[in-house]
Amino acid sequence: MAEERAVQEYGEETLVKEIPPKAADLSKWYTAACWKAELFDYTPVRGSIALRPYGYALWENLQRQLDDRFKATGHMNAYFPLFIPESLLMREADHVEGFAPEVAWVTQGGSEKLTERLAVRPTSEVIIGVMYARWVKSYRDLPVLINCWNNVVRWEKATRPFLRTMEFLWQEGHTAHASHEESAAEVARMLEVYREVAEDVCALPVVTGEKSASERFAGALHTHSIEALMPDGKALQAATSHDLGQNFARAYGIEFVDKDQQTKHAWTTSWGLSWRMLGGLIMMHGDDRGLRLPPVLAPYQVVIVPIPKKGSEEAIAALARQVRERLAKAGVRVRLDDRDEHKPGWKFSEWELRGVPLRLEIGARDVESGRVTAVRRDLGKGEDGAKTELAVAQLELGVHALLDAIQQGLHAQARAFLDAHRFDVSSREEFFDLLRRQVGFVRIPFCDDPACEAEIKSETSATTRNQVPLAQGEALTCVACGGPAQTLAYFARSY
Amino acid sequence: MAEERAVQEYGEETLVKEIPPKAADLSKWYTAACWKAELFDYTPVRGSIALRPYGYALWENLQRQLDDRFKATGHMNAYFPLFIPESLLMREADHVEGFAPEVAWVTQGGSEKLTERLAVRPTSEVIIGVMYARWVKSYRDLPVLINCWNNVVRWEKATRPFLRTMEFLWQEGHTAHASHEESAAEVARMLEVYREVAEDVCALPVVTGEKSASERFAGALHTHSIEALMPDGKALQAATSHDLGQNFARAYGIEFVDKDQQTKHAWTTSWGLSWRMLGGLIMMHGDDRGLRLPPVLAPYQVVIVPIPKKGSEEAIAALARQVRERLAKAGVRVRLDDRDEHKPGWKFSEWELRGVPLRLEIGARDVESGRVTAVRRDLGKGEDGAKTELAVAQLELGVHALLDAIQQGLHAQARAFLDAHRFDVSSREEFFDLLRRQVGFVRIPFCDDPACEAEIKSETSATTRNQVPLAQGEALTCVACGGPAQTLAYFARSY
Numbered sequence: 001m002a003e004e005r006a007v008q009e010y011g012e013e014t015l016v017k018e019i020p021p022k023a024a025d026l027s028k029w030y031t032a033a034c035w036k037a038e039l040f041d042y043t044p045v046r047g048s049i050a051l052r053p054y055g056y057a058l059w060e061n062l063q064r065q066l067d068d069r070f071k072a073t074g075h076m077n078a079y080f081p082l083f084i085p086e087s088l089l090m091r092e093a094d095h096v097e098g099f100a101p102e103v104a105w106v107t108q109g110g111s112e113k114l115t116e117r118l119a120v121r122p123t124s125e126v127i128i129g130v131m132y133a134r135w136v137k138s139y140r141d142l143p144v145l146i147n148c149w150n151n152v153v154r155w156e157k158a159t160r161p162f163l164r165t166m167e168f169l170w171q172e173g174h175t176a177h178a179s180h181e182e183s184a185a186e187v188a189r190m191l192e193v194y195r196e197v198a199e200d201v202c203a204l205p206v207v208t209g210e211k212s213a214s215e216r217f218a219g220a221l222h223t224h225s226i227e228a229l230m231p232d233g234k235a236l237q238a239a240t241s242h243d244l245g246q247n248f249a250r251a252y253g254i255e256f257v258d259k260d261q262q263t264k265h266a267w268t269t270s271w272g273l274s275w276r277m278l279g280g281l282i283m284m285h286g287d288d289r290g291l292r293l294p295p296v297l298a299p300y301q302v303v304i305v306p307i308p309k310k311g312s313e314e315a316i317a318a319l320a321r322q323v324r325e326r327l328a329k330a331g332v333r334v335r336l337d338d339r340d341e342h343k344p345g346w347k348f349s350e351w352e353l354r355g356v357p358l359r360l361e362i363g364a365r366d367v368e369s370g371r372v373t374a375v376r377r378d379l380g381k382g383e384d385g386a387k388t389e390l391a392v393a394q395l396e397l398g399v400h401a402l403l404d405a406i407q408q409g410l411h412a413q414a415r416a417f418l419d420a421h422r423f424d425v426s427s428r429e430e431f432f433d434l435l436r437r438q439v440g441f442v443r444i445p446f447c448d449d450p451a452c453e454a455e456i457k458s459e460t461s462a463t464t465r466n467q468v469p470l471a472q473g474e475a476l477t478c479v480a481c482g483g484p485a486q487t488l489a490y491f492a493r494s495y
Numbered sequence: 496m497a498e499e500r501a502v503q504e505y506g507e508e509t510l511v512k513e514i515p516p517k518a519a520d521l522s523k524w525y526t527a528a529c530w531k532a533e534l535f536d537y538t539p540v541r542g543s544i545a546l547r548p549y550g551y552a553l554w555e556n557l558q559r560q561l562d563d564r565f566k567a568t569g570h571m572n573a574y575f576p577l578f579i580p581e582s583l584l585m586r587e588a589d590h591v592e593g594f595a596p597e598v599a600w601v602t603q604g605g606s607e608k609l610t611e612r613l614a615v616r617p618t619s620e621v622i623i624g625v626m627y628a629r630w631v632k633s634y635r636d637l638p639v640l641i642n643c644w645n646n647v648v649r650w651e652k653a654t655r656p657f658l659r660t661m662e663f664l665w666q667e668g669h670t671a672h673a674s675h676e677e678s679a680a681e682v683a684r685m686l687e688v689y690r691e692v693a694e695d696v697c698a699l700p701v702v703t704g705e706k707s708a709s710e711r712f713a714g715a716l717h718t719h720s721i722e723a724l725m726p727d728g729k730a731l732q733a734a735t736s737h738d739l740g741q742n743f744a745r746a747y748g749i750e751f752v753d754k755d756q757q758t759k760h761a762w763t764t765s766w767g768l769s770w771r772m773l774g775g776l777i778m779m780h781g782d783d784r785g786l787r788l789p790p791v792l793a794p795y796q797v798v799i800v801p802i803p804k805k806g807s808e809e810a811i812a813a814l815a816r817q818v819r820e821r822l823a824k825a826g827v828r829v830r831l832d833d834r835d836e837h838k839p840g841w842k843f844s845e846w847e848l849r850g851v852p853l854r855l856e857i858g859a860r861d862v863e864s865g866r867v868t869a870v871r872r873d874l875g876k877g878e879d880g881a882k883t884e885l886a887v888a889q890l891e892l893g894v895h896a897l898l899d900a901i902q903q904g905l906h907a908q909a910r911a912f913l914d915a916h917r918f919d920v921s922s923r924e925e926f927f928d929l930l931r932r933q934v935g936f937v938r939i940p941f942c943d944d945p946a947c948e949a950e951i952k953s954e955t956s957a958t959t960r961n962q963v964p965l966a967q968g969e970a971l972t973c974v975a976c977g978g979p980a981q982t983l984a985y986f987a988r989s990y
Contacts, residue, residue, distance in 0.1 A: 041629060043626065045579070045613070050575050050622075051574035051575075052573055053571035053573045055573075056571065056573045057572070077551045078545065078546055078548045078550075078551045079546035079664060080538070080546075081538050081543035081544075081545065081662055082615075082646055082648065083540050083543060085539060088539060101606065103605065104578075104601045104603070104604045104605075104613075105601060105602065106601050107603060109599050109650040110595075110596045110597055110599075120577075127538065130539060131538065135536070140836070146548060151574075151645070153578075167576055167578070169574060341635065
């Protein structure tokens with residue numbers, strides 16, 4: 001019923017009744033899995049989704065993991081205005097060219113027609129540049145290390161939950177430094193934070209490197225990214241870290257008097273990660289039964305399902321409550337599903353769909369034996385170790401060990417997939433063939449020439465994802481055009 | 496210099512050079528104290544402030560206190576779209592009448608002129624109503640208990656940091672229930688959460704009660720509020736909790752099949768608290784030296800200032816670092832100000848201005864005696880107990896005890912002020928006289944007649960802040976008009 005309304009009212013997606021097999025249609029599987037797990041819902045606002053409580057809890061956990069790392073690296077949070085006057089946006093030429101086509105414009109306030117349009121922020125370099133120009137006077141004011149958690153809007157026609165929405169939630173870091181050496185170090189430091197969060201928190205292996213000129217952030221000197229590989233062989237850009245050089249400092253007047261009494265422009269950076277990361281980890285880890293969430297992020301790490309038996313109801317319920325309380329006290333996010341209106345089998349499916357990493361089943365036999373049955377979500381039914389028994393006496397230790405194992409298990413599976421779908425090739429034919437077949441990351445020695453890059457894209461729909469410089473003294477030729485290679489570059493189609 | 500730029504570029508405030516005495520000009524004192532403490536800055540966006548890192552840290556601490564209580568009362572967070580199509584906004588007549596004059600409108604997206612204008616949310620009852628209509632089908636889906644942390648926009652000409660800004664940060668809770676009894680209980684529960692956070696977290700005593708019809712939220716059946724009293728005798732509405740009855744459920748179609756198989760409209764509530772609360776606590780607690788922050792909220796609860804002495808630099812620095820580490824380990828938010836470029840006296844003033852509750856001074860004598868000097872921000876210079884010595888051996892205990900005492904000290908001072916500026920009067924002359932003199936809260940038995948209320952407002956500029964019903968069987972007459980009294984009502988001018 002709700003499924004049909006979703007279609008009738010907003011018509012953005014085909015009917016979501018059952019989750020189709022993942023291998024059959026990744027795109028439909030993805031949308032259906034996200035929707036049925038109640039991560040999001042469509043709204044009457046084109047391109048905008050509602051992030052439902054279960055989805056928001058996932059985002060909150062990711063936020064906390066990132067925020068702790070931002071603070072540990074010396075950053076503080078702040079907040080800047082949602083609206084940016086048009087004249088300000090215009091000051092950095094590359095930036096406005098890149099973003100103007102995507103901007104939503106406020107032209108009226110109350111009954112007043114505005115004399116100057118206000119852009120709804122697509123990103124905040126501009127307004128933050130203006131403010132940093134006010135705050136930075138001396139080298140003693142540097143570095144400025146600020147992060148913002150906010151919402152941004154980029155006008156989009158298509159909607160794909162988390163991966164492509166008109167409005168999205170993200171964080172954007174903005175820093176200013178006294179030298180290029182320091183700002184470049186910041187760019188690298190935050191890229192490493194993203195890499196670590198992708199791998200250790202999201203269980204999502206990534207490749208890191210620098211974007212080509214054509215894929216660079218509008219107004220940046222250098223853009224670095226982390227890129228994950230999705231099951232269909234397409235890359236997902238999961239976060240970016242930008243070296244803005246002195247471009248924004250010049251456009252917005254961020255100047256300081258250095259130790260040598262000279263007035264200089266600051267060197268700035270920006271770096272961002274959005275709820276797109278959630279889309280990536282869902283698409284990568286999920287299976288035909290639904291989501292598989294990494295324990296570090298899962299809203300509920302453990303669900304307890306009592307298996308009722310006539311005459312033992314009270315003993316089972318008492319043990320279930322005891323298990324819940326002990327796990328909660330041990331810092332585990334635990335949910336006891338003691339609803340009467342559903343059978344255990346229904347609950348198993350429900351929590352598998354929602355990706356809870358570990359299920360504890362408690363029945364009459366368990367009460368007697370002092371054990372509970374533990375079922376891992378990262379392993380398939382019947383797979384070795386998927387179902388184990390935990391001694392109640394050793395409950396906390398056992399659950400923590402299993403959650404660690406599941407976190408690592410998901411990462412290992414995704415790592416194995418990435419390794420199996422990453423190719424180093426040395427012939428042009430093989431290169432184009434692999435790209436056309438969308439097999440994953442294909443890496444070549446690359447000339448980094450925009451013309452060569454454009455040809456590859458028009459032939460294969462694949463783009464450079466990111467690249468690293470060749471080792472000094474290494475003389476290789478570009479596999480695509482035969483010219484002198486500058487970098488080792490990953491190519492793939494992308495989301 | 497920065498002060499002058501603030502004025503030249505944005506012209507929103509008079510020159511902020513020094514903080515004027517609080518008693519001389521509360522309004523100027525307030526703005527100057529907030530600005531010099533680096534809580535906020537003006538921006539080139541009319542009516543919008545930037546929340547600087549120190550201000551945001553204060554907001555984050557308040558968020559955490561609220562969020563923990565929301566979760567403890569069964570709520571989860573979610574996120575809904577920033578934009579609301581005009582046609583949706585129009586469905587609840589009272590609501591649109593109340594909010595339309597304050598709405599910022601998006602009329603263009605990229606190069607596309609929109610066929611329907613999008614409101615930038617002034618509040619989210621509308622879009623959330625539409626979504627709840629999709630999610631609620633059966634009594635089993637109720638209650639829906641959701642909170643949102645987001646930004647909203649209400650078109651304003653004036654700017655007063657935190658108290659009146661076009662865009663502001665807040666939380667808005669939205670719940671749906673099967674009966675009016677349950678929704679009314681929710682309204683009361685969340686009002687009590689706000690009261691507790693005001694008193695125990697912000698050290699801000701408040702009066703609680705229901706708003707009159709003319710002060711009610713647009714579209715609500717009942718609005719309840721907490722109201723604090725500012726040093727100039729004006730009230731500050733610090734949070735509201737609304738009983739929306741079935742108004743929004745009818746307008747947006749939130750229906751469910753109840754246990755009795757009847758289809759019914761849900762009963763909804765909403766409740767909100769914004770960064771305005773920060774403005775209230777700053778205005779109430781601050782003094783001529785600047786902010787005085789309650790320890791529960793302060794970004795830094797303790798600042799350590801070493802007092803250098805030739806020959807003892809290393810011993811002093813080592814003790815300062817030891818104190819910092821021990822306090823951080825004990826969960827205290829601590830900052831060691833070991834900057835070389837400033838003298839201790841400068842640092843004292845700086846951290847007093849920024850409201851740090853407790854200063855620890857560490858000099859050569861302290862190193863020898865195994866004690867540190869502790870200076871409380873809640874007490875005046877030279878006041879009994881303002882300066883004490885703490886044994887380093889008992890550091891953590893001593894600091895925790897002092898922070899508790901400061902939290903209670905600020906609350907007691909504010910409570911004494913409120914008690915001294917709250918009047919129960921029984922003569923019309925005295926009532927009007929006290930209101931005209933803006934002495935604080937003036938409480939009377941009140942008829943709750945909008946005509947009487949309008950007369951009081953036009954004569955005195957004071958409005959009903961909130962009110963409680965008379966005790967059953969109590970027969971009193973309205974002090975203002977002599978008609979039969981319905982309530983005991985607080986009147987005051989307000990922010």
